[in-house]
Structures are given as C-alpha cells and as structure tokens.
Amino acid sequence: MPQKRPVQIMEAALGVFARRGFSAATLDEIAGRAGVTKGTIYRYFSGKETLFIETLRWKIGGAIGELDMPEGQESAETLVERVVRSALSLFHEREFLSVVALLVGEANRFPTVAKRYYRDVILVMNRTIAQAVSVLAERGKLRADLDPLIAGRALVGMVLVFGLSQELLRGKEILPISERDIARTVISLALDGLRGRESRAGR
C-alpha cells in the first residue's frame, strides 16, 4: 500500500475546500479530517496552494474515466436520453456539483486549474458527445446542419442549470422540480425543440 497518506489528505482536502472555498479552508481542519496534524501535510505537499492544485488535479484525473460512452448502433432517442440522464445524475451528486462550484468560485484565483478542468473534463466529455451526435447525423438520424460540439455542450447546459439553480442555490427549497420532469422536458426539447415534430409519429 504505497503512499496512502497523500490520497487520505487529498480526500479530506476536497471536502473542506468544497465546503469552505480555498481561502476559508484551514489546514488544521483538513488535517483533522484526515486524522493527522498540520505538519504532516507539509511532508507531502509544499503548501496550501499546492495541496489545492494537486487535489483538483487528482480529482479531475479520476473523473475522466467515469464517462465511457460507446456509441454503437444506438438510436438518436437512446443517445439523448442517456446523455441527459447521466448528466442529470452527475449534477445531482453533491460532490461533483461541489467541485464544479469550487472551480467556478476559484477560477479567477486559479486560472490554470480552471483551464485544466476545461481541457481534461469538459472538452473530453463534450467531444465524446459530439462524436456520437456526428455519427447519428451521418446516418441521417439527426440533422447535420448544427455544430455537434456546440449542440452537445448546449445539451449538457440544459441539465447543468438545474443542478446549479435547484441544488446549489437551494432553489428546490423554494420551488421543487422533480428530476423526472426535468429529464422528460429536456429530452423532448433536445430532440424536437419548442416547435415539436410536425408528425407526432411513434412514442
């Protein structure tokens, strides 16, 4: 079991940073949660800033593997539904949402971290979705006149906004909206837009 300490510390750090933000987080609290003392953190990380960066790098690296999206012979409906549902569950996971919020909140102070997240998480996921959209467009299953990268990201945005507004800003305590309704509406909107289909065939 080589080097479990750094991971132990980073796990604690992520929780504290997510709850308090970079500045308000204290190394003593992080150390306490990790079951060590502050001095020990300095055996593995050269300072608070490094700990923050390393922790996010570690978490971001781990996040990449999570979304495998093999777009085999799947229909447009299935693709959209799967993307929307997985985005929805992702943005309702407290931890993931907290990391997003943390990055957004600290983007000014740590632009390189923000950019790494963009490159390693957002772009990678976005390209995967865009790729699937392209394939279906080539097969004539989806329209081909939209930039698949932009369309894919917009699709995720439709879900993201509910994570931020309902969960993070606590909107659900004022106006609850069920995940089912969000999923249904977003999927339908993504497929057919506000005008709907001319022919309401099938379904």
Add this chain to the structure above:
Amino acid sequence: MPQKRPVQIMEAALGVFARRGFSAATLDEIAGRAGVTKGTIYRYFSGKETLFIETLRWKIGGAIGELDMPEGQESAETLVERVVRSALSLFHEREFLSVVALLVGEANRFPTVAKRYYRDVILVMNRTIAQAVSVLAERGKLRADLDPLIAGRALVGMVLVFGLSQELLRGKEILPISERDIARTVISLALDGLRGRESRAGR
C-alpha cells in the same frame, strides 16, 4: 444627493468580492477602491458579512428591472431569438458573470443570499420567459406538452454553460467558439431540436 457613500462602497465591494471571493476580499482593498478608509465602511455597514449581503441584495434588486420582456404579438422565432441573444450578452458581461460565479462559490456559506437570488432573479426571469412561451403555446405557435418553466430555464441553461465554460473557466483560450455560432446553434436547437423540422418550410 443623500447617502451616496453606501452605494460608492457597495460598488467597490462588488468588484472586490467578485474578483477575490468573500474570504479573500479585504476591507482595506474595498475601502481603497471606494476612495475611503476602512473605518468609514463601519459608519455604514456593521461588518464584512453585512456588507457582502447588503451589496448583493442591492445588486440583485437592481437586476430585476433590467429584463423587461413584453410578449406582445411576437412570433416564436422572435421570442426565442430575443431570449437567447439577451442571455448571451448577459452571460458575457464580465460583471454579471462574476456575480453568478460569486453566488455559486459562496452558496454554501450564504445559503440565504443564494436563495434570495434564486427567488428574486432566477425565478422572476424564468417566469417571464415561461409566460411568453405559454402564450405562444396557447396560440398554437409552440407545442403545449412541455412545462414552460422547465423549458424556459433549460433554454437559459444552454447559454449559461457557454458563459461558464468559455469565459469564466477561460475555455476560449483553448478552443474559441464565436458568439454567432453559439447563438445560431442554440436558437435552432431550441426551436427544432436535434431532429430538425420534418418540413423545412420557410426560413
């Protein structure tokens, strides 16, 4: 000109809070920007936390008037285009985006502020858009089987995601995406979805 000092201070405070976040912002910097000294802040605000809350309350209150959306006899195309374009320009304004980021970043520490923002800004704007969507749906210009509140918010989400990813996280430095392309894709997506229209009538 009664009481211009508080506003002067809050303007400075907003800038500093937006750039640094609540914890890292210092009263000395805020005071300096406002052209006063720290002690003066305490003549008008009882402390840092109060200043933060009051500043956002003031800014949030001011934001409500901005989006007037008279949905007269407007077509579906015009409505969507107008919503998308105004959201787009809003989320590219540095200050607005910073306030959103600030709220997101500090939502854990100031849940009541986050909720106020939700209630007074998000919900109000959302209802306005939903209202317009409903009217058009009743006239048969838009499909009526979607929850207009959810659809309207999702629409804004499509734009929000580009503000966050491209501007705030600095994604445009890695992969620039033009506002024109975003607008075109989102509008088209919102109206007709990924499948497009059966009959591509008109333009």
Add this chain to the structure above:
DNA sequence: TGCAAATAACTGACCAGTCAGTTATTTAGT
C-alpha cells in the same frame, strides 16, 4: 464653536508555514 464624518493608528484573533523533538518503521550486522 460644535459635531458628524472620516482617518489613522492600534489590537487581538487567526492561521500558514516552520522546526525541534518524538515515535514508528526499516535496515543491517551478528
């Protein structure tokens, strides 16, 4: 002159980062 507004100097709490000392673990010699 009187007094509110503003300043500037000050205080005390907090916290990142350091380090001397302690404990646990590994190595190596018999």
Add this chain to the structure above:
DNA sequence: ACTAAATAACTGACTGGTCAGTTATTTGCA
C-alpha cells in the same frame, strides 16, 4: 532471530504576517 543503528513519519508548540474590527484623533462644514 535479535537488536542496535539509521531513517522516515509524524507531532505540536511556536512565529510572523494578515486582517476584521475598535478607538483615538483630525478634518471640515454649518
């Protein structure tokens, strides 16, 4: 296998700097 020596991991008290909040002093206006 035993243990002494060496090394690595860890601790907790301490320091120096920062900053919210307070107080004493000055400014300027009626």
